[in-house]
Amino acid sequence: MHTSVAEVAGAAKAAAGFDVALGVSAALRNFKAPDKLGFGLVAAPVMFSAVWTDGAWGRGELVPYGPIEILPGARALQYAELVFEGLKAYKVGAAGPSLFRPRENWQRLKRSAERLSMPVVSEALFFEAVEAIVGACHRCIPQESGRSLYLRPFLFGTEAGYLLRNSTTFRFMVIANPVEIYSSGPMRVAIERDDVRAAVGGVGTAKAAANYAASLRASNAAVARGLTVALWLDAREQRFIQELSGMNLFAVIGGELHTPALDGAILPGVTRDSLITLARHLGLVVHERAMAIDELLAQILSGECTEVFACGTAAILSPIGQLTDRDRREYVPNKIDAVAAQLREALLAIQERRAADPFGWTREVAPLAL
Ligand SMILES: Cc1ncc(COP(=O)(O)O)c(C=O)c1O
CATH class of the missing domain: 3.30.470.10 (Aminotransferase class 4, branched-chain amino acid transferase, N-terminal domain)
Incomplete structure (x- = not known):
């Protein structure tokens, strides 16, 4: 009826x-x-x-x-x-x-x-x-x-x-x-060097359930090692950073923001796109480029990379406290949730309509009387 x-x-x-x-x-x-x-x-x-x-x-x-x-x-x-x-x-x-x-x-x-x-x-x-x-x-x-x-x-x-x-x-x-907000505090990320999640030409750019199935084994292995989530590398060389299983990644290097360019396998996150726009609006320099994992790890060790964080609808912005390699070596950025905290608050304030929305991002919905 x-x-x-x-x-x-x-x-x-x-x-x-x-x-x-x-x-x-x-x-x-x-x-x-x-x-x-x-x-x-x-x-x-x-x-x-x-x-x-x-x-x-x-x-x-x-x-x-x-x-x-x-x-x-x-x-x-x-x-x-x-x-x-x-x-x-x-x-x-x-x-x-x-x-x-x-x-x-x-x-x-x-x-x-x-x-x-x-x-x-x-x-x-x-x-x-x-x-x-x-x-x-x-x-x-x-x-x-x-x-x-x-x-x-x-x-x-x-x-x-x-x-x-x-x-x-x-x-x-x-x-x-x-x-x-989906958050477990600063994330401990496992660099996944064996499994691959998505290849160029595959379905990585689609929000297809199959991508998430492909990520489960590495996620479980990460959790079994006491870590939070897997970080995926490109399928061809396992050299360049793609994203986490459900979030895109950013690093603060030399005071500027860097994020992997959309390579034909990464999911184009709405939060990622919003952050790029918002960060530039706030005066930050943002680079979208191929980011080699070994280069990022060296930059964390040298202190040039000060902070790493991830973003997505569920968690908004989630700080990364450490990256752990297959050999169990840990890479700990100097700062946790510094630039990320500012960007999170700026983005959340727009999302929650506590701040002006210069980009016309929010759309009001009329309540239904049912
Ligand atoms: C694989 C993957 N990457 C990135 C994201 C972030 O995308 P968005 O910011 O649109 O939520 C998500 C979540 O949707 C995701 O599942």
Whole structure:
């Protein structure tokens, strides 16, 4: 049983093209977030779903959060025919709910889908879904600085079959989680010299689930050594820094910022791009270039490189306390969270709309009365 959102929400959303399932209002009403949110531990009470059949997207639907049915032979399960996104909605202090650079996430989802030959989620459908979740869940968005509603749009192939071709049926969903900043303090990074995560020509530039599967063994090995996360090197020579498993990397060298140039295998992070723009706006010099790992390690030892940090939607900016090589040698930058702390606060203040937004990055979302 479904009701049109126009009937439920009145004129404010009369133009919306999605349905609202029975049970949504009760799910929203009954939701209470625990104090400890973690990252992805607490699910928002509703989710959005739309299905692609016969070459077109059907009408979207807002439904209570819960398990979904999928055929065991679906290509998403058998062949990792799945791409996803991650972005945050903020509602700090008195400000209404807003999204940070959501169009960048739509564009990246589009590029990811194109790389895997999947149908593109139109900009209109993407925004309908994301804004439906944020609008419906506006009371679930934490209001304390550092907390937010993390949105996870994802697109996957649902057709069963072992032939190596795309599905003809797909599903696009958005789920959400009220979250804290994803941070475990200064990270201890394991330089991964054996496994590779992504090669030029592969799917590294796409936010494809397969990339994350490729990273799991090294992540587990890093954790088993008492470290936090793996640092990936280029697949061809294992010489140049790519990124961490879920974050891009920056170093402060000679007082200037350096980050690996997008090499055709690195994921182009929205936070990375925002930081480059923001840092330049604040008067810092930023270099995007090929960064050899051995050169960076020598610069840490000589003191020329004073600080290393990582960035991504989940953690915003996370300091790196040490880099550990395969031979267990540790490289400790002189400073932890100096430039990074300033940039984090400047970026977070824009994201949380506590500071002016000179770049037009935030986009307000109207609450939905459901
Ligand atoms: C592999 C990888 N690199 C970098 C990032 C950072 O990207 P963004 O700043 O868009 O979150 C992420 C997170 O999305 C990621 O999964």
